[in-house]
Amino acid sequence: MSFSFFVAAGFTVAGALAAMVLRNLIHCVLALVVGFAGLAAVYLQLGAQFVGLAQIFVYAGAVAILAAFVILLTQGVEHSTRPAAAMDWAVGALLACGVFAVLAWAVVRGVARLPIPAQPSDAGVHAIGDAMLHRFVLPLEVAGLLLTVALIGAVLLAMRDGEAGA
Amino acid sequence: MSNFILQLLTWIHALAASTIGHALLMVVPVLVVFPMLFAVTTLLERKGLGRMQNRYGPNRAGPWGLLQPMADGIKALTKEDVVPAAADRWVHFCAPVLMVLSAFLVYAVVPVSRTWVVAPLRAGVLYFFAAGSLMEIAVFMAGWSSRSQYSLLGAMRALAQMISYEIPLVLSAVVAVMAAGSLSMVEIVRRQAGYTGVWPHWFVLTPWGLVGFALFLIAATAESNRSPFDLPEGESEIIAGYYIEYSGFKFAMFFLAEYLGMFAISAMGITLFLGGWSAPFAFLTWIPSWIWFFAKLLALIAGFIWIRGTLPRLRMDQLMRFAWEFLLPMTLCNLFVAGAWKFLPPGVLRWLGCALVLLAAYWLLGRRLEQRGGLARRTYRFAE
Numbered sequence: 186m187s188f189s190f191f192v193a194a195g196f197t198v199a200g201a202l203a204a205m206v207l208r209n210l211i212h213c214v215l216a217l218v219v220g221f222a223g224l225a226a227v228y229l230q231l232g233a234q235f236v237g238l239a240q241i242f243v244y245a246g247a248v249a250i251l252a253a254f255v256i257l258l259t260q261g262v263e264h265s266t267r268p269a270a271a272m273d274w275a276v277g278a279l280l281a282c283g284v285f286a287v288l289a290w291a292v293v294r295g296v297a298r299l300p301i302p303a304q305p306s307d308a309g310v311h312a313i314g315d316a317m318l319h320r321f322v323l324p325l326e327v328a329g330l331l332l333t334v335a336l337i338g339a340v341l342l343a344m345r346d347g348e349a350g351a
Numbered sequence: 352m353s354n355f356i357l358q359l360l361t362w363i364h365a366l367a368a369s370t371i372g373h374a375l376l377m378v379v380p381v382l383v384v385f386p387m388l389f390a391v392t393t394l395l396e397r398k399g400l401g402r403m404q405n406r407y408g409p410n411r412a413g414p415w416g417l418l419q420p421m422a423d424g425i426k427a428l429t430k431e432d433v434v435p436a437a438a439d440r441w442v443h444f445c446a447p448v449l450m451v452l453s454a455f456l457v458y459a460v461v462p463v464s465r466t467w468v469v470a471p472l473r474a475g476v477l478y479f480f481a482a483g484s485l486m487e488i489a490v491f492m493a494g495w496s497s498r499s500q501y502s503l504l505g506a507m508r509a510l511a512q513m514i515s516y517e518i519p520l521v522l523s524a525v526v527a528v529m530a531a532g533s534l535s536m537v538e539i540v541r542r543q544a545g546y547t548g549v550w551p552h553w554f555v556l557t558p559w560g561l562v563g564f565a566l567f568l569i570a571a572t573a574e575s576n577r578s579p580f581d582l583p584e585g586e587s588e589i590i591a592g593y594y595i596e597y598s599g600f601k602f603a604m605f606f607l608a609e610y611l612g613m614f615a616i617s618a619m620g621i622t623l624f625l626g627g628w629s630a631p632f633a634f635l636t637w638i639p640s641w642i643w644f645f646a647k648l649l650a651l652i653a654g655f656i657w658i659r660g661t662l663p664r665l666r667m668d669q670l671m672r673f674a675w676e677f678l679l680p681m682t683l684c685n686l687f688v689a690g691a692w693k694f695l696p697p698g699v700l701r702w703l704g705c706a707l708v709l710l711a712a713y714w715l716l717g718r719r720l721e722q723r724g725g726l727a728r729r730t731y732r733f734a735e
Contacts, residue, residue, distance in 0.1 A: 246485065
């Protein structure tokens with residue numbers, strides 16, 4: 186655990202917290218970007234270049250922007266008088282504990298079954314590309330198909346009546 | 352005098368040997384050279400555009416107006432920094448900072464010369480696009496925080512445009528990555544470094560490379576918001592778009608970031624398709640590599656200025672239609688051809704066959720774009 190890890194982790198946690206408690210929804214999205222960037226820094230620090238850069242490229246670059254778009258298009262930003270996370274504290278806490286328990290259980294069991302190697306494995310771009318296009322090519326194709334179906338569905342939903350021929 | 356130079360050289364050598372000194376020697380030139388290039392380019396652009404429009408351009412500050420960038424800089428520094436009363440102060444302040452930050456971050460992986468690359472990452476191309484995508488957030492922050500209709504409209508236009516053109520941009524770059532078999536920009540340049548006779552092995556000399564380079568340049572023009580894709584800042588409609596509410600030095604920072612972005616994306620085009628810092632002919636390799644890099648960069652910048660002086664601005668629906676109905680299928684077709692190129696036996700026939708497929712795709716897609724009314728007069732629902 187180096188100093189840079191604590192900086193990155195601090196940014197991640199602070200960004201995530203701010204995304205929950207801020208009142209202005211656009212500020213929440215920007216805080217979320219900080220969180221994404223912190224997470225990417227953690228990945229990069231672990232030597233996972235591909236995952237870290239993809240995290241910035243996809244999440245900070247595209248997902249956050251889309252979230253901001255959706256917020257601007259659907260509702261007024263300033264009218265929310267309470268933080269987004271203030272729905273129901275008890276239910277939220279229960280859910281959070283549940284999710285944390287499942288994740289912790291998975292991590293503990295996972296470590297028991299697959300011990301962490303002393304030498305970091307090669308998480309290089311080459312290795313990931315090889316794995317994706319050789320061993321895991323079918324899941325990749327299925328994921329692509331799923332995304333295509335979702336895209337077509339979105340276009341069909343957005344299309345106004347009587348415009349189908351155009 | 353020569354004694355002094357010798358001493359300076361030994362001193363620099365000693366500096367380069369230490370880790371921090373090495374980092375300084377790599378980073379500081381980037382922070383100095385590219386902003387200087389920005390200053391020179393603003394002058395060249397205004398002069399060049401002036402000539403194309405039958406006027407002189409700036410000619411008051413210094414001989415032939417050479418000191419105009421200095422005058423502009425001093426003006427920007429001494430101007431009042433106006434922040435709109437309704438603006439979101441923090442976000443309004445952070446936007447230009449993030450913008451310039453992401454513009455500089457990109458240069459970390461650009462191989463400027465044989466030895467000068469700040470961080471030779473293995474996933475350099477990915478890093479380049481990831482760092483560049485932070486610019487979109489900065490644009491959004493600027494447009495939204497200013498609390499002005501013009502700003503917000505400009506930001507929305509910019510985002511729609513940048514997200515749409517990012518796809519053809521990345522897909523046209525993938526062709527070179529595929530051919531080099533590496534995401535490292537240093538490695539991509541190295542793969543283009545050889546010569547056959549006097550001719551280089553640049554990717555632009557193959558059919559898919561030529562088409563990929565053209566597509567990349569088009570998408571790059573859109574990505575850096577330059578004419579004819581400058582809708583986000585269209586002066587005649589939304590004045591300056593997302594940075595209309597910025598004045599003084601913050602405005603200058605947006606300006607700087609925009610030009611740095613243009614240089615960076617040109618550098619990317621040079622690296623991917625024009626052989627990076629390598630010389631165009633085998634008998635010219637004695638000229639230092641960084642001279643070739645900057646010569647190519649200036650040539651591309653001249654091209655950008657020329658295009659700006661020639662083409663009118665597109666309309667929003669034309670812009671989107673062009674990206675999704677022409678550029679995207681064309682890049683996919685190019686990907687296919689580049690894949691086939693790898694498995695076909697080398698020779699003239701391979702070159703001609705691949706070129707023919709790409710020409711056919713170009714012709715079909717272009718015809719379709721015209722027939723589907725992409726360029727026709729638009730009927731407005733709310734205006735007129």
